[in-house]
Amino acid sequence: MGQETTNLETNIQNEKQVPISPKPNKRPKRKRVGADIDNRMGYLFISPFIIGTVILTLFPILYSLYLSFTDFNLIGTPEWAGLDNYKKMFTGGDMLFEKSLGVTFFYAGIGVPARLVFALLVAMALNKVIEAAGVYRTLLYLPSIVGGSIGVSIMWRQLFGTDGALNSLLTMMGLPTHSWLGDPDTAIWTLIVLYGWQFGSSMLIFLAGLRNIPKTFYEASSVDGARPIQQFFKITLPMLTPVILFNTVMQTIQGFMAFTPSFIITNGGPMNSTLLYILYMYQNAFEYFKMGYGSALAWFMLLIIALFTALIFKSSEYWVHYEDN
Amino acid sequence: MKKFLLMLLSIAFVLVMAACSSGSDENASGDSKGDSSETENTGDSLESSGSSDDGGSDEGSDEQITLRMAWWGSQSRHDMTNEIIKLYEEQNPNIKIQAEFTGFSGYFEKMAAQAAGNNLPDIMQQNFGEYVNQYASQDLLEDLGPYVESGAIDLEGVSDTIIDAGKVGGTLVGIPTGTNALSATISTAALEEAGIEVPTNDWTWQDFVDIATEYKEKTGKYGARLLEPGNMFDYYVREQGYHLFNEDGTGLGYDDDQVLVDYFTMVKDMVDAEVMPGYDVISQIKGLEDELIVRGEAAMDLSNWSNQIGTLEKTAGTPIEARVLPGEGNDKGMFLKPSMLWSIPKSSEYKEEAAKFINFFTNTLEVFEIIGTDRGIPIKPEIAGELKPTLSDVDQKVFDYIEYVTDNSSPADTNFPPAASEVLSKLEDIDEMIMYGEMSPEDGATQFRQQAESILGN
Numbered sequence: 001m002g003q004e005t006t007n008l009e010t011n012i013q014n015e016k017q018v019p020i021s022p023k024p025n026k027r028p029k030r031k032r033v034g035a036d037i038d039n040r041m042g043y044l045f046i047s048p049f050i051i052g053t054v055i056l057t058l059f060p061i062l063y064s065l066y067l068s069f070t071d072f073n074l075i076g077t078p079e080w081a082g083l084d085n086y087k088k089m090f091t092g093g094d095m096l097f098e099k100s101l102g103v104t105f106f107y108a109g110i111g112v113p114a115r116l117v118f119a120l121l122v123a124m125a126l127n128k129v130i131e132a133a134g135v136y137r138t139l140l141y142l143p144s145i146v147g148g149s150i151g152v153s154i155m156w157r158q159l160f161g162t163d164g165a166l167n168s169l170l171t172m173m174g175l176p177t178h179s180w181l182g183d184p185d186t187a188i189w190t191l192i193v194l195y196g197w198q199f200g201s202s203m204l205i206f207l208a209g210l211r212n213i214p215k216t217f218y219e220a221s222s223v224d225g226a227r228p229i230q231q232f233f234k235i236t237l238p239m240l241t242p243v244i245l246f247n248t249v250m251q252t253i254q255g256f257m258a259f260t261p262s263f264i265i266t267n268g269g270p271m272n273s274t275l276l277y278i279l280y281m282y283q284n285a286f287e288y289f290k291m292g293y294g295s296a297l298a299w300f301m302l303l304i305i306a307l308f309t310a311l312i313f314k315s316s317e318y319w320v321h322y323e324d325n
Numbered sequence: 326m327k328k329f330l331l332m333l334l335s336i337a338f339v340l341v342m343a344a345c346s347s348g349s350d351e352n353a354s355g356d357s358k359g360d361s362s363e364t365e366n367t368g369d370s371l372e373s374s375g376s377s378d379d380g381g382s383d384e385g386s387d388e389q390i391t392l393r394m395a396w397w398g399s400q401s402r403h404d405m406t407n408e409i410i411k412l413y414e415e416q417n418p419n420i421k422i423q424a425e426f427t428g429f430s431g432y433f434e435k436m437a438a439q440a441a442g443n444n445l446p447d448i449m450q451q452n453f454g455e456y457v458n459q460y461a462s463q464d465l466l467e468d469l470g471p472y473v474e475s476g477a478i479d480l481e482g483v484s485d486t487i488i489d490a491g492k493v494g495g496t497l498v499g500i501p502t503g504t505n506a507l508s509a510t511i512s513t514a515a516l517e518e519a520g521i522e523v524p525t526n527d528w529t530w531q532d533f534v535d536i537a538t539e540y541k542e543k544t545g546k547y548g549a550r551l552l553e554p555g556n557m558f559d560y561y562v563r564e565q566g567y568h569l570f571n572e573d574g575t576g577l578g579y580d581d582d583q584v585l586v587d588y589f590t591m592v593k594d595m596v597d598a599e600v601m602p603g604y605d606v607i608s609q610i611k612g613l614e615d616e617l618i619v620r621g622e623a624a625m626d627l628s629n630w631s632n633q634i635g636t637l638e639k640t641a642g643t644p645i646e647a648r649v650l651p652g653e654g655n656d657k658g659m660f661l662k663p664s665m666l667w668s669i670p671k672s673s674e675y676k677e678e679a680a681k682f683i684n685f686f687t688n689t690l691e692v693f694e695i696i697g698t699d700r701g702i703p704i705k706p707e708i709a710g711e712l713k714p715t716l717s718d719v720d721q722k723v724f725d726y727i728e729y730v731t732d733n734s735s736p737a738d739t740n741f742p743p744a745a746s747e748v749l750s751k752l753e754d755i756d757e758m759i760m761y762g763e764m765s766p767e768d769g770a771t772q773f774r775q776q777a778e779s780i781l782g783n
Contacts, residue, residue, distance in 0.1 A: 073743070075440035076463045093779070096754075161609050182605020184761060270604050271757050286434035288747040289459070291441075 068295035074285070078292065085296035097297070099272055100280035107188060107276060108255030111195035116247055119199035123206035124236075137204070144200025152194070153264035157181065160190045160265075181266055184273035191261045191274055202247045209243035210236070241320040249312055256305050277301055388419055390678055395425040396450035396665075397432035398699075399613055401636060405696045412695070413685055420678065428612075440465060445670035447679040451499045453490060453663050453737070455745035460668070461493035462743065467669040469497045472680045479688050483704045490663045490737065499666025500683055503701020506661050506730040507560060508631045508647040509533075515624040515643070519543045526649050526729065533625075533651040534595065540624045541600045547623040548600040550616065551607045552592050554756045555749050557628060560650055561588050563735070564658030574742030575781055582770040589759050589766035596760050603760050614640045627651075631723050631730075632664050632701050638719045645719075647726040649733065659734040661727070664701030698723045744780050751776045 043050075068085055070078035089097050122140060129136055146152050159165050160180040167177040180186050217235050226234065259278040262268055268275035268283070278301070285294030396406060403426050410422045425446060427435060433456060439445050445465065451457045460466050469491075472478045478500060480488060491499040513523050519540050524532055537548025559569045561584070568578035579585075595601045602617070610616055613633055617623035619641040627650055629637060638645040649655050667683045669676050686692055693703050693712045697720045703709045713724050742748075755773050758764040764772075 073459070073463075074437040075460065075465055157609075162606065179605040182603070182608055266608070269608055269757070271761055271763065272754060283750075286437060288750070289437055289743070290747075 064295040064298055067292050068299050070292045072291040072295075073289040074291045075289070081292060085293045086300075088293065089296065089300060096272065096275065096280060100275045100277045103188065103273065103275050104256060104258075104277040107192060107195070107258065108252065111192045111258075112248070112251045112255045114192065114196040115199045115251055116202060116244070118196055119202035119247070120206050120240075120244075122199065123203045123210055126203070126207055127210045137207070140203060141200035144198045150260065150264055153261050156190065156194050156261070157265045182270055184271045187266050187270055187274050191258075191265065191276075194261050194265075195255065195258065202251060205243055205247055206240065209240050213239045238321045239323070241316075242322060245312070245316050245320050249309055252308055252312065253305055256301065256308070389421065390419060390675055391421045391423055392448060392675055392678055392682065393423045393425060393446035394448040394682070395432075395436065395446040397427055397429045399428070399636060402426075402696075402699050405699060408695050409686070409692050412691060413682060417681075420682075422682070440670075443672050445672050447669065447673040447675050448682055449668045449670055450502070451666040451668045453499075453501075453666060454739075455741040455743055457499055457666060457668070458493055458739075458741065459743040461496065461498045465670055465672070466498040467671050467673070467676055469500060469669065469680070473497065477677065477680045478684045480704075482706050484706075486661075486736070487663065487704050490739075491666050493739075499663070499668045500687060501663030501701070501704050502665045502667060502686070503632070503663070503698070503703055504661050504727060505664035505701040506631045506659060506727060506734070507556060507627075507650055508629055508634065508726060509625060509627045509650050510618060510629045510634060510637055511625050511646045511648060512618055512621070512623075512641065513644050513646050515544075515546075515621065516540065519624075523646065524648060524651075526655075526733070528648070528651045529653055530591065530651050533627075534591065534600075537595065537600045537625060538598065541598070544624075546621075547602055547617060549595070549625040550618065550623045550628060551596065551601045551603065551760075552627060553607070554588075554752045558585070558588055558752065559738075560658045561652075563660070563738075564650070564652040564654045566654060566657060568738055568740075570738070570740050570742060570745070570781075572740055574740045574745075577774060577777055582767075582774060585770035585773060586766045589756070589769055592756075593759055593766060604757055613637065618645070630664070631726055632698050634723050634726075635697055635699060635717075635719050647722060649730060656733045657735050659730055660737040661730060661734055662737040663704075702727045742781060747780050748777045751780070 067078060069080065069082060071081040071084070072078035088094055092098075126133065126136055126140070143152070157164075161167075162177075162179050162182065164180075166180065170177050178186065180190055213236065217239075218231055221231055221235060257278055258276055259282065262274045262276040262279045263282070266274040268279050277297070281294050281297040281301070284290045284297060394410070396402070398406070403424075406426070407424060410424060414420060414422060425435075433452070436445065436449065440460070440463075451460065451466075457466075469478060473480050480500070487501055487504060488497065491497055491501050509524075511523060516523050516536070520543070521536055521539055524536060528536075533549070540546070540548040562569050562579050565579075565584055567584065570576070571578045592601070596603050602623075606617075613619075613629075613636050616626060616637065618626040619637060621641070621643075631647060634645060634647055649659050652658055667686065669679045669683070673679055687703075688705060688708065690708055690711055693708060694715060697716060702724060703712060709724070713721060716724070752773055755764065755769045755776075759766055759769045
């Protein structure tokens with residue numbers, strides 16, 4: 001925070017030192033009439049978006065907040081239940097709630113760093129490629145485009161199934177096969193590998209970040225005798241920290257909200273070892289018809305995500321470096 | 326400043342993402358629509374239903390009416406039902422039927438979302454038990470009694486027990502599509518090859534275990550598919566003379582947990598001896614066509630309904646025989662139930678037309694010539710009688726089987742509470758833990774009682 005205030009102060013000082021317009025207090029008055037018309041036109045143009053957001057986003061959000069305090073079986077009318085849904089979550093009445101939370105933390109806790117590291121490594125390799133870079137970039141990004149889809153999840157199920165490609169490969173090499181999806185210890189790992197594999201979007205952002213690092217830094221340091229590994233830790237990584245922050249936040253949010261893989265590939269099994277939180281929320285809302293409880297689960301997840309995002313931002317003071325400081 | 330903007334941006338993202346996650350409650354109906362072929366016409370049907378509302382559903386045969394009809398099932402059922410729809414549309418040119426079909430998983434999720442949006446189809450395939458009970462208790466289903474009285478839906482000659490199965494609290498809310506029973510499906514060729522005698526209808530659980538074990542020893546293949554507790558434990562408690570739920574659906578219907586311990590122990594022993602596969606194998610079966618008995622990897626399978634035997638035999642390519650489930654009290658355990666029910670939601674604009682279609686489905690021989698026994702044995706005796714000689718061998722087998730069960734069964738339980746699906750899913754969780762060796766049968770039985778009572782208690 002200290003940095004920020006000094007930053008602001010210097011900005012203010014700069015403005016004082018260099019007054020651009022001679023009479024700054026007259027400007028807003030002259031502009032006001034025109035600005036109103038401009039604004040009206042502006043609002044008109046963005047009204048489809050605003051109406052859409054209010055009806056399709058804001059209303060469902062607030063409605064689900066209301067539902068989280070009710071007992072609602074989806075086909076009847078909601079009945080006010082006060083804090084019952086939240087009480088049920090936190091008084092140990094729901095073992096699957098705790099279980100699914102644990103599974104989700106494990107999944108995101110390993111999947112997110114794995115994806116980020118992988119994305120960074122690939123981006124660095126790609127940064128060195130000069131010929132046909134576009135082709136490689138597209139090919140590497142492809143899994144992320146199709147990634148969230150049902151199709152890839154079904155393919156994953158086939159790949160890791162008992163008679164799947166992986167086991168066939170193992171048999172060919174004379175190695176023992178394994179029921180990857182049927183074993184509670186390995187099933188979650190197949191989902192984590194899938195998460196890591198879809199590194200495309202973070203990779204592109206890393207790549208853009210890498211391109212922005214001035215070449216002169218590397219040239220100067222190599223004149224001074226820095227080895228590549230030193231360059232990585234002293235130049236690349238510090239210069240990339242804003243991008244790393246952005247990617248970490250985005251991926252953490254995505255990691256907590258993963259649904260499709262566990263829904264399609266394992267449906268939460270075996271023994272609920274892949275029961276991701278959102279899947280459990282879905283089961284409550286649409287399989288057990290407990291929409292009220294499902295909404296409460298959704299709002300708790302919102303709090304968790306907000307908390308983690310805040311923590312990451314708070315910690316960023318200690319590890320993120322901006323060039324302008 | 327940059328940092329502050331980034332922070333703002335991220336907060337905005339969190340909110341949008343959260344919107345997606347909580348919004349998905351509402352949006353899921355849109356998603357699930359993707360897996361059937363009905364989406365493009367929804368708008369049209371809404372418009373036409375709005376504009377032709379004043380005319381009601383009188384005999385004005387020029388008026389174009391679009392009925393929405395929803396069902397779940399396998400691909401072969403989708404194909405056959407679409408054929409029946411085409412037949413009906415040819416005979417009634419002013420009616421267009423818009424089909425919405427999915428597999429069973431996802432069907433009731435989709436219907437629930439439609440119910441919440443007051444957008445249920447005009448003709449709805451319902452499931453007997455807790456599902457129809459729930460829809461009826463929310464007053465969402467039309468009373469079909471008047472339609473039957475007026476003859477719009479002709480149920481002349483249908484036995485009362487069958488009609489009663491479509492009633493909830495004395496009100497007729499569903500017309501059974503046909504009758505159905507649990508069955509032990511047995512690959513006779515597999516057993517005979519191994520030199521094992523095919524069991525008869527008076528077999529006991531011990532016989533079942535012995536045959537399965539012997540088959541495993543002789544061939545190395547599974548004696549039977551894994552028993553999953555949903556239907557199977559329901560049958561098992563009935564066979565012992567109890568019921569899964571008590572009379573008013575507020576608790577379990579058996580007092581001694583030993584019943585469940587015995588069941589768990591029997592299955593667990595067979596899984597440990599690899600006479601039955603565990604969940605790791607079962608979880609990868611992708612639909613009826615992929616079952617172990619179809620692939621020739623198991624000799625017996627106790628978990629199929631009689632209307633599935635046709636599909637099983639066709640895909641297996643070897644004879645599949647049906648027996649009643651094992652146990653000395655199997656006449657107490659076995660029951661006939663409507664395979665499904667046809668219901669008309671109260672929200673429908675065209676109840677008369679929907680009733681006409683249900684009448685067509687119930688009373689037309691051609692319908693059953695197309696669909697065979699896939700939705701159960703026809704409930705009209707004269708249709709069943711006319712149909713039988715025209716049917717394939719396997720469908721005739723199903724007929725004979727249902728005839729046998731009719732004489733050797735007890736009434737189905739109609740007291741499944743709305744929370745039954747959650748209770749049964751707890752039972753499945755516990756069963757899975759036991760089969761993976763994470764829990765003892767005794768602990769499992771105690772835990773199931775605790776959890777079931779806590780769910781049913783509120």
